Amino acid sequence: MGDKYLQLSEFNLEGNFLGFMGNKPKKIKYLSLAIPSGDVLIKLPKKLRSCLSSSLNIGERINIYGVGKLHRYKGTIKLKAYEVTKISDEQVSHSHADLPTQPSAKIMVCQKAGCIKRGGQGLLSQLEQTLCDRGLLDKVTIEHTSCQKRCSSAPNCILMLGKKKYKKNCPQAIASLLESYFTTRE
Template identity: 65%
Template structure:
């Protein structure tokens, strides 16, 4: 965060995970819903990939980190060093996400090897079967599996499926939602 920021204190926040903030696949922050409002917490690079696959929107999480203050502007920034789910039931007024998520790599290597076609075929197949409202398609950065490009990961609950054809994805989702 630079030398212009002064470390204020340790940070221990518990709240509801509301999503990531940043460009597609290049998020740097997570949004956390706490009783006093929403806050953005910066994530270190080593946590970003794991959290994008493990956190579910609406889930209760605990964020440990530090808070820093810019003495010139009075701005406070939060930076996490640990993020863990808690066993607390989510707030009733904020509904957790029940949609399945399909993460499609949009880096140049995957796009050159059929990523655009995969994405359009996937959207068409889901629309034809009436599943487009039950699934979130997310554009991601590199998934570190370039040799098997184009890459997509299907996440249904806590299960992850890789290297699946769009028709097989639609069948899998139909079975899950019926």
């Protein structure tokens, strides 16, 4: 039959330690890490669990090396650490200066079955191609969402520029809105 997990790649994450998680109250199994894109749960091997429980404090800056695996059927990614290191204060100040700012423009594309059947995948590829042609792909975050509750007008795509929402736009209109948004901000 084969394994249900496919090994994706190794990862190197840096963030703030939020605490330990487990199925039972005093049994540590996962480490919770705050990174710029959100909170992440990372499974700890048994060898690391006992030494980390006594040495890490909540809010500390840590660096985690590990392996990411993809569940073949569910499509979820499982992260497992093999090394956890603390980051000193000097390293933290240097790393904050190097981090790029988060893009304030976001495109949310519905990935439910109804939207996919009505051309959602084509919309996504057209959108990526148009943004790439105009050099805007690195300035925008494309997020795959669940149902946006607008199934009658599928395929659904929402463009968020700061606090404004734009709905029912074609890829060329989205690209021109993004160009005008970024030129006014600079």
